[in-house]
Amino acid sequence: MKVLVINGSPKEISDTMVLTCSFLEGLNKNNNFEIKIIHLIKKNIKPCLGCFKCWKNENGKCIQSDDQEEIMNEYISSDIVIYSFPLYSYAMPSHLKAFVDRLIPLNKMTMKEKDGRIVHLPRVDLSKQKKIFICGCGFPNFEGNFDGLDFMLKNKFGKDILPIYVSECPMLNEKEAEPLTKPLIEKFRKAGEYFAANLDIPSNIKKELETPMLDKETYIKIVNSLR
Ligand SMILES: Cc1cc2nc3c(=O)[nH]c(=O)nc-3n(C[C@H](O)[C@H](O)[C@H](O)COP(=O)(O)O)c2cc1C
Known part of the structure; x- marks a missing residue:
């Protein structure tokens, strides 16, 4: 199976990638996966121009010429896509958002209502593709911290x-x-192993992965003592 990892951290040494790399180590324990990592910050991806030419031209091609098309070809041919990125302003970093916006040629202009939301019909069938989003952030846990991102991801990429x-x-x-x-x-690492065998992660494992390493009071105290 082909796995595409989109690293959306702009940093040379990403905090989030520590977790993602460990997941990949577990995932590929038996060398069953062909893994490609793309460091998005090193790519030339211009913002979407909003011209809808990709929809109007029927061929689904963006009129801009940059690295997006090549990455999108990798994306379409992958069985699993893992997005790894930091939370920026309760959302994703702007260069990753540009990439996500530029995915609109994967859909058609035609809309329909599905499961209580309005969606564009797919031009490319990616319904079998597994999508994992590993997002790390700097705050300690608090209710609603990831809500904006979560709303965006589930509406853009579906509830699965x-x-x-x-x-x-x-x-x-x-x-x-x-x-x-x-x-x-x-x-x-163990979650990666589990995913390799089951192509899913149950809610109890997800909860463990999302459990803070440190209570928020101690974390805040340590952060405030730095510098
Ligand atoms: C511009 C910017 C915006 C950020 N916004 C948030 C935020 O809204 N919430 C949060 O908890 N952390 C925020 N952070 C902190 C990062 O999410 C955190 O440092 C993370 O560990 C970086 O991960 P990375 O090393 O994988 O890029 C922000 C950092 C930067 C530089």
Whole structure:
């Protein structure tokens, strides 16, 4: 099976990718997957012009010429797509949003109502493609922190996606935090193994992956003591 990883962190050393790489290690324990990682920040992806030429021209082609088409071809031919990115302003980083906006040629202009929402009909059938979204953030956990992102992902990509939201991620690249981070990193490795066998993650495993490494009061205290 082909796996495409879209790394949406702009950093050389991404906190979120620590978890994603561990998941991939578990996923590919038996070398059954062909994994390709794209570091989106290194690609030339212009913002969508909003001209709808990709819909009007029937061929589904964007009039802009940059790296989007090549990545979209990889995307279409992948069985599993894993988005790995940090939460920015309760959403995704702008260069990743540009990529997501530019996915509109995968749909047609035609709309219909489905499961209580309005959707555009697919031009390319990706209904069997598994989509995982691993999003790390810097705040400790609080209710509603990921709500804006979650709304966007489920409306854009459908309710069958697997989102994994992780708080306190700047700890993941801190050596002193290893006693706290190592168990979570290991859980991601095991979750990858589970996903390889079942192509899904049950809610109890997802809950474990999303459980904060540290209580919020202690986390805030540590952050405020830095500098
Ligand atoms: C521009 C910017 C916006 C951010 N917005 C949020 C936010 O809304 N909520 C949050 O919890 N963390 C926010 N963060 C913190 C990052 O999500 C956090 O540092 C994360 O660990 C970075 O992951 P990465 O290393 O994979 O890029 C923001 C960071 C930056 C630079």
